[in-house]
Amino acid sequence: MSDDAQDLGITESKSHKPGEWYAEVVQKADLADYAPMGGFIVTKPRGYALWEGIQDALDGWFKETGVDNAYFPMFIPESFLEREKDIVEGFDPEVAWVTQGGHDELEERLAVRPTSESIIAPFMADWIRSHRDLPMRLNQWCSVVRWEATETKPFFRTKEFLWQEGHTAHATDGEAWEEVWTRLDQYARVLEEVLAVPVLRGRKPDHDKFPGAETTTCVEALMPDGKSVQSATSHHLGQSFAEAFDITFADEAEDEQTAFTTSWGLSWRALGAMIMTHSDDQGLVLPPTIAPTQVVIVPIWQADTKEDVLEYSEGIATDLETAGFSVELDDRDERNPGFKFNEHELNGVPLRLEIGPNEVDDEEVTLVHRPDSEQTVADRDGIVDAVDAHLDQIFEKLYDAAAANLDENVREAHSPEKILGTIGQHGGYVKTPWCGDEACETVIKDEIAAEIVMQPVDDQGGASAGEPVRPDEDATCGVCDEPADEIAYFAKSY
Amino acid sequence: MSDDAQDLGITESKSHKPGEWYAEVVQKADLADYAPMGGFIVTKPRGYALWEGIQDALDGWFKETGVDNAYFPMFIPESFLEREKDIVEGFDPEVAWVTQGGHDELEERLAVRPTSESIIAPFMADWIRSHRDLPMRLNQWCSVVRWEATETKPFFRTKEFLWQEGHTAHATDGEAWEEVWTRLDQYARVLEEVLAVPVLRGRKPDHDKFPGAETTTCVEALMPDGKSVQSATSHHLGQSFAEAFDITFADEAEDEQTAFTTSWGLSWRALGAMIMTHSDDQGLVLPPTIAPTQVVIVPIWQADTKEDVLEYSEGIATDLETAGFSVELDDRDERNPGFKFNEHELNGVPLRLEIGPNEVDDEEVTLVHRPDSEQTVADRDGIVDAVDAHLDQIFEKLYDAAAANLDENVREAHSPEKILGTIGQHGGYVKTPWCGDEACETVIKDEIAAEIVMQPVDDQGGASAGEPVRPDEDATCGVCDEPADEIAYFAKSY
Ligand SMILES: [Zn+2]
Ligand SMILES: [Zn+2]
Numbered sequence: 001m002s003d004d005a006q007d008l009g010i011t012e013s014k015s016h017k018p019g020e021w022y023a024e025v026v027q028k029a030d031l032a033d034y035a036p037m038g039g040f041i042v043t044k045p046r047g048y049a050l051w052e053g054i055q056d057a058l059d060g061w062f063k064e065t066g067v068d069n070a071y072f073p074m075f076i077p078e079s080f081l082e083r084e085k086d087i088v089e090g091f092d093p094e095v096a097w098v099t100q101g102g103h104d105e106l107e108e109r110l111a112v113r114p115t116s117e118s119i120i121a122p123f124m125a126d127w128i129r130s131h132r133d134l135p136m137r138l139n140q141w142c143s144v145v146r147w148e149a150t151e152t153k154p155f156f157r158t159k160e161f162l163w164q165e166g167h168t169a170h171a172t173d174g175e176a177w178e179e180v181w182t183r184l185d186q187y188a189r190v191l192e193e194v195l196a197v198p199v200l201r202g203r204k205p206d207h208d209k210f211p212g213a214e215t216t217t218c219v220e221a222l223m224p225d226g227k228s229v230q231s232a233t234s235h236h237l238g239q240s241f242a243e244a245f246d247i248t249f250a251d252e253a254e255d256e257q258t259a260f261t262t263s264w265g266l267s268w269r270a271l272g273a274m275i276m277t278h279s280d281d282q283g284l285v286l287p288p289t290i291a292p293t294q295v296v297i298v299p300i301w302q303a304d305t306k307e308d309v310l311e312y313s314e315g316i317a318t319d320l321e322t323a324g325f326s327v328e329l330d331d332r333d334e335r336n337p338g339f340k341f342n343e344h345e346l347n348g349v350p351l352r353l354e355i356g357p358n359e360v361d362d363e364e365v366t367l368v369h370r371p372d373s374e375q376t377v378a379d380r381d382g383i384v385d386a387v388d389a390h391l392d393q394i395f396e397k398l399y400d401a402a403a404a405n406l407d408e409n410v411r412e413a414h415s416p417e418k419i420l421g422t423i424g425q426h427g428g429y430v431k432t433p434w435c436g437d438e439a440c441e442t443v444i445k446d447e448i449a450a451e452i453v454m455q456p457v458d459d460q461g462g463a464s465a466g467e468p469v470r471p472d473e474d475a476t477c478g479v480c481d482e483p484a485d486e487i488a489y490f491a492k493s494y
Numbered sequence: 495m496s497d498d499a500q501d502l503g504i505t506e507s508k509s510h511k512p513g514e515w516y517a518e519v520v521q522k523a524d525l526a527d528y529a530p531m532g533g534f535i536v537t538k539p540r541g542y543a544l545w546e547g548i549q550d551a552l553d554g555w556f557k558e559t560g561v562d563n564a565y566f567p568m569f570i571p572e573s574f575l576e577r578e579k580d581i582v583e584g585f586d587p588e589v590a591w592v593t594q595g596g597h598d599e600l601e602e603r604l605a606v607r608p609t610s611e612s613i614i615a616p617f618m619a620d621w622i623r624s625h626r627d628l629p630m631r632l633n634q635w636c637s638v639v640r641w642e643a644t645e646t647k648p649f650f651r652t653k654e655f656l657w658q659e660g661h662t663a664h665a666t667d668g669e670a671w672e673e674v675w676t677r678l679d680q681y682a683r684v685l686e687e688v689l690a691v692p693v694l695r696g697r698k699p700d701h702d703k704f705p706g707a708e709t710t711t712c713v714e715a716l717m718p719d720g721k722s723v724q725s726a727t728s729h730h731l732g733q734s735f736a737e738a739f740d741i742t743f744a745d746e747a748e749d750e751q752t753a754f755t756t757s758w759g760l761s762w763r764a765l766g767a768m769i770m771t772h773s774d775d776q777g778l779v780l781p782p783t784i785a786p787t788q789v790v791i792v793p794i795w796q797a798d799t800k801e802d803v804l805e806y807s808e809g810i811a812t813d814l815e816t817a818g819f820s821v822e823l824d825d826r827d828e829r830n831p832g833f834k835f836n837e838h839e840l841n842g843v844p845l846r847l848e849i850g851p852n853e854v855d856d857e858e859v860t861l862v863h864r865p866d867s868e869q870t871v872a873d874r875d876g877i878v879d880a881v882d883a884h885l886d887q888i889f890e891k892l893y894d895a896a897a898a899n900l901d902e903n904v905r906e907a908h909s910p911e912k913i914l915g916t917i918g919q920h921g922g923y924v925k926t927p928w929c930g931d932e933a934c935e936t937v938i939k940d941e942i943a944a945e946i947v948m949q950p951v952d953d954q955g956g957a958s959a960g961e962p963v964r965p966d967e968d969a970t971c972g973v974c975d976e977p978a979d980e981i982a983y984f985a986k987s988y
Contacts, residue, residue: 033617035567036574037604042617045562045632052563068539069546073529073654074568074606074637075590080530096569097594098606101641101653102587110531112568112592112606123527123536138539143568143636147595159595160567 009342010283018225022276023154029284029347031275032154039152039159043268046292046347047155050271051162053290055141057194058164058266061186067137067166074142075110076119084244087118090211094146096159112145117212117237117263120167121245128259130250131171135179139166155272156229156494163267169247169259173238176260180234183264184217187232190266195274196287196398197221198406199231200429202454202489203468207438210263214238220454220489221273222406226427228453228491229273234264272494278371278398284348285371287398288391295320295387296349297329300337300356312360316353316383323384325391345370350394351387371397410489414478416443419490423450427492432478433471434488440479444490452488503836504777512719516770517648523778523841525769526648533646533653537762540786540841541649544765545656547784549635551688552658552760555680561631561660568636569604570613578738581612584705588640590653606639611706611731611757614661615739622753624744625665629673633660649766650723650988657761663741663753667732670754674728677758678711681726684760689768690781690892691715692900693725694923696948696983697962701932704757708732714948714983715767716900720921722947722985723767728758766988772865772892778842779865781892782885789814789881790843791823794831794850806854810847810877817878819885839864844888845881865891904983908972910937913984917944921986926972927965928982934973938984946982 010028012021026032031047034040043051059069075098082088091114098110113119120138128136141164150157166183170176184201191197199219203209209216213235220228239258241247247259278285288294297317301309310331317329328349330340337354344352354366363380367390378386409428413419419430423444434440434452445451456469470485477484504522506515520526525541528534537545553563569592576582585608592604607613614632622630635658644651660677664670678695685691693713697703703710707729715723733752735741741753772779782788791811795803804825811823822843824834831848838846848860857874861884872880903922907913913924917938928934928946939945950963964979971978 033620035613036616037567037569037571040567040569042567043565045564048563048565051565069542070539071537071542071545071637071656073531073534073536074639075531075534075654077531093596095596096592096604098590099593100591100603102589102643109594110590119529122530126527143565145568149596160569162565 008346010281010346014224014279014281018223018276019153021281025275025279025284026154031284034152034154037159039148041152041154041158043162047271049292050274050286050290051268053292054190054194054266054270055164058186058190059141061189062139062166065182065186066135067139069140070138071140071142072116072119072123074113076113076116078109078111080118080122081111084118084121084212084241086211086240087115091115091146094148096145096147113142114144114146115263115265116140116144116165117167117241121241121247121261124167124169124259124261125245125247128169128247128249131252134171134249134259135168135175137166137168137179139164153272153494155268155275161267161269163265165265166263168262169242170261171249171251171257171259173260176236176238176262179262180215180217180236180264183262184219184232184234187219187234187264187266191219191221191231191270191273192399194287194289195270196289196395196402197231197270197274197277198399198403200406200454200489201457203457204233205438205441205452205455205488206436207441208452210235212237212240214240217457218454221277222409222428222491223273223276223494224405226409226492228429228493229269229276230453230493231270231273232264232266235262237261237263277402279348280371282342283346285398286348286350287395288350289395291348291350292326293328293347293349294325294391295327295351295353296344297327297353297355298337298340298344299329299331300354302357305357305360308360309355309357313355316355316365316380319384320387323388325387351390353387369394369397371401416447416479419444419450419478420447423490423492424448429453429489429491430478431487431489433475433484434486435477435480435482435484436486437477437480437482440477441488441490443479448492450490450492453491453493454489456487456489502840504775504840508718508773508775512717512770513647515775519769519773519778520648525778528646528648533642535646535648535652537656541765543786544768544780544784545762547786548684548688548760548764549658552680552684553635555683556633556660559676559680560629561633563634564632565634565636566610566613566617568607570607570610572603572605574612574616575605578612578615578706578735580705580734585609585640588642590639590641607636608638608640609757609759610634610638610659611661611735615735615741615755618661618663618753618755619739619741622663622741622743625746628665628743628753629662629669631660631662631673633658647766647988649762649769655761655763657759659759660757662756663736664755665743665745665751665753667754670730670732670756673756674709674711674730674758677756678713678726678728681713681728681758681760685713685715685725685764685767686893688781688783689764690783690889690896691725691764691768691771692893692897694900694948694983695951697951698727699932699935699946699949699982700930701935702946704729706731706734708734711951712948715771716896716903716922716985717767717770717988718899720903720986722923722987723763723770724947724987725764725767726758726760729756731755731757763988771896773842774865776836777840779892780842780844781889782844783889785842785844786820787822787841787843788819788885789821789845789847790838791821791847791849792831792834792838793823793825794848796851799851799854802854803849803851807849810849810859810874813878814881817882819881845884847881863888863891865895910941910973913938913944913972914941917984917986918942923947923983923985924972925981925983927969927978928980929971929974929976929978930980931971931974931976934971935982935984937973942986944984944986947985947987948983950981950983
């Protein structure tokens with residue numbers, strides 16, 4: 001690493017050049033680096049630790065709700081991919097193919113999995129015999145490859161990406177729907193409670209759902225630049241895969257029935273959404289819920305005060321570690337406090353404790369919040385409680401700012417001009433009744449690359465869960481003015 | 495699943511047909527299934543849970559000893575693979591190649607990683623500038639692909655397998671050696687303390703080391719059928735990769751130096767070794783240290799005793815769960831106790847608690863050890879301590895039996911006839927002085943497919959760590975009778 005301070009700091013502006021700024025934050029905060037093959041990245045330790053934070057939360061919730069981890073081959077024979085026609089149409093253009101093994105040409109091409117329905121479904125078909133084998137819930141943490149020829153954006157657009165993919169089979173349509181909602185709720189929860197990113201829950205329009213799905217539900221997060229990020233999806237696959245792969249079971253009357261399946265995935269896009277939401281022109285900002293280092297202690301000494309300041313700082317570090325916080329005491333000799341402040345700001349440590357001779361004399365500690373540099377002085381006694389409270393405040397600051405951005409940026413508009421104008425001026429979402437015709441989306445898309453990113457659904461659970469929320473009875477489409485019985489959220493998206 | 499009891503039980507014999515028996519245990523205990531493409535398996539939830547057990551232990555130890563997790567692309571451009579000549583020679587025959595992305599031929603073939611030195615080393619070269627950046631220790635949990643055309647044996651021989659691969663860079667040869675030993679010790683520890691499989695530590699003969707390595711060290715476990723399993727390896731790569739990829743650093747005097755690198759990996763073979771070591775003709779046997787279910791409670795009731803027996807059983811289950819054991823109370827109505835006993839034996843639950851009306855009346859519990867069906871009665875009071883002690887005993891039984899097998903099966907022999915005869919008769923290891931000439935190994939290998947699986951090394955740490963253990967000064971080669979200054983362990987191997 002170069003020691004040049006200018007090299008270390010962020011030079012791009014989040015508000016003026018969000019794309020360049022994002023790329024700079026990711027690289028300079030040591031989250032990821034670009035691989036030699038276009039479209040691939042290396043996830044560095046500081047970035048991977050964030051992914052592990054998501055895994056820890058989500059994997060625990062999955063296991064509490066009946067999901068078993070498993071591992072399926074990374075390759076899918078072409079003939080398997082072809083068995084569900086929507087999947088092959090949807091993914092064929094972006095599959096990476098293995099055609100040679102050692103020095104031999106393979107008889108059949110193998111797809112590097114773009115998603116694993118086509119290799120998991122045949123095993124489910126084999127393993128499920130009776131209604132007693134249902135529900136079956138499997139998950140794997142792995143990477144997938146989709147050969148898209150677009151510009152690389154770490155965690156947002158890469159040819160290989162890390163994710164988890166859940167695959168389940170159920171005896172009834174209703175149970176499959178419950179599954180879809182359980183997972184979407186867990187995704188919303190990880191975004192909101194771990195990443196401090198509020199989301200909207202909805203479904204994709206029919207023309208944009210997952211290949212083979214009956215319904216694709218999603219959580220969408222609004223970025224500060226006004227674009228929406230699809231952060232996770234949960235698909236009701238109906239019986240399409242069950243029929244294509246013969247996932248059947250004997251019901252209680254010993255009659256053969258076809259199962260209903262679901263699949264659901266969250267990728268490292270959720271990380272990208274978090275980084276983009278909270279970070280700023282000083283670098284990365286992380287909520288304390290996922291920060292690998294929650295608290296950094298920076299001692300400030302002169303030669304004659306060094307011993308006292310360090311001893312005092314070490315005592316505080318020990319107290320905080322004992323209480324379960326992850327703490328770094330930055331006692332490097334070769335760096336001055338200002339350099340350290342900048343570095344820990346760049347790296348997104350949520351809370352900084354500054355300790356100089358004054359703090360030692362007064363038995364106090366100075367606390368500085370990463371998001372807004374708010375500074376407080378707390379008593380040495382009760383520092384554990386104070387840190388706990390301040391970390392909560394920092395989380396709330398991040399969440400509240402993002403929630404305010406989301407609240408302010410859902411607007412209604414009715415007419416192509418108003419929809420275009422509203423998105424053009426403010427970004428964010430425009431909510432409008434929609435006739436259901438893809439052509440009406442095209443009108444908007446052709447002008448400003450905004451599309452229907454989401455349609456609101458009933459998220460109260462029960463029999464109507466997943467049902468679209470309907471507009472008033474006499475509503476007309478915000479684009480063509482024909483009768484409309486759906487609601488669409490238009491937005492630009494990542 | 496078929497309900498036919500004969501279908502459920504193991505029909506092959508471990509002593510007579512170890513290969514068929516192993517395959518049957520893996521499938522019937524629901525650990526893995528065969529994929530449609532030869533050479534690939536699906537790791538089912540019960541098998542994957544075992545892999546997670548290994549991950550939990552090893553990942554924690556890695557992090558305690560300075561290792562950071564990261565993630566590198568699964569593809570390696572052919573030109574990168576070619577930069578270290580031994581790697582390309584060693585792996586080229588067994589690389590799976592991606593040649594098409596979407597509908598386009600790629601300009602350069604991409605190797606599906608067979609191991610990641612060639613993609614990690616260039617990044618290390620980029621990230622390491624100064625001695626302050628060293629040591630650098632990276633690890634990833636992932637799968638790799640090696641296109642070997644041999645018969646599939648789950649967890650032992652598959653074209654894709656799960657593993658972790660650690661990659662480190664150091665300022666000195668000595669520090670690299672310390673790293674090699676640290677990891678080999680952790681591998682030995684996971685085998686011995688988690689999987690209850692005692693191992694020998696050693697190095698591979700020069701002609702069998704990892705491509706590009708200066709020294710390959712290994713842990714070897716002896717299977718009950720007399721064959722050795724290489725369960726993990728830790729490579730001192732010297733400066734070959736550092737030179738090929740320019741991993742250099744400025745030392746304290748600002749002079750440019752070339753780093754020393756290591757790599758080390760443990761794959762799911764370690765699981766295979768554990769399954770094969772402990773399991774028996776009733777099915778899987780697991781040490782309590784890794785069993786997803788440590789204790790199964792089987793209540794035995796008649797209609798009039800059901801309520802009492804169940805209530806009593808539930809109280810015990812709660813006590814054990816509270817104490818931190820993983821417990822299953824098998825209160826299924828539709829199965830009789832005998833069926834349940836067989837099923838939990840097949841699945842390798844280490845300890846079974848049988849509770850009938852007598853146990854309830856006498857305030858006792860009957861405990862049965864999975865490995866040898868040893869039966870004890872314990873008081874209901876103090877059941878938590880009793881279970882704790884019995885699980886320890888079960889672990890010791892498994893470990894001691896495997897250790898005894900290992901101890902009894904290291905024999906000395908001197909002459910090709912005696913080496914061949916000893917291995918032919920007993921299996922196991924034959925220890926003999928060796929001149930270092932591969933031709934002497936060939937003499938044995940051609941006759942009975944036994945080879946030098948290991949050479950003992952000084953494992954006391956410090957400056958001599960990794961140095962070969964030498965025979966007496968006047969020793970002669972056990973094969974050709976020429977002067978010998980090395981020791982070889984011959985064995986058949988998986
Ligand atoms: Zn319309
Ligand atoms: Zn010889």
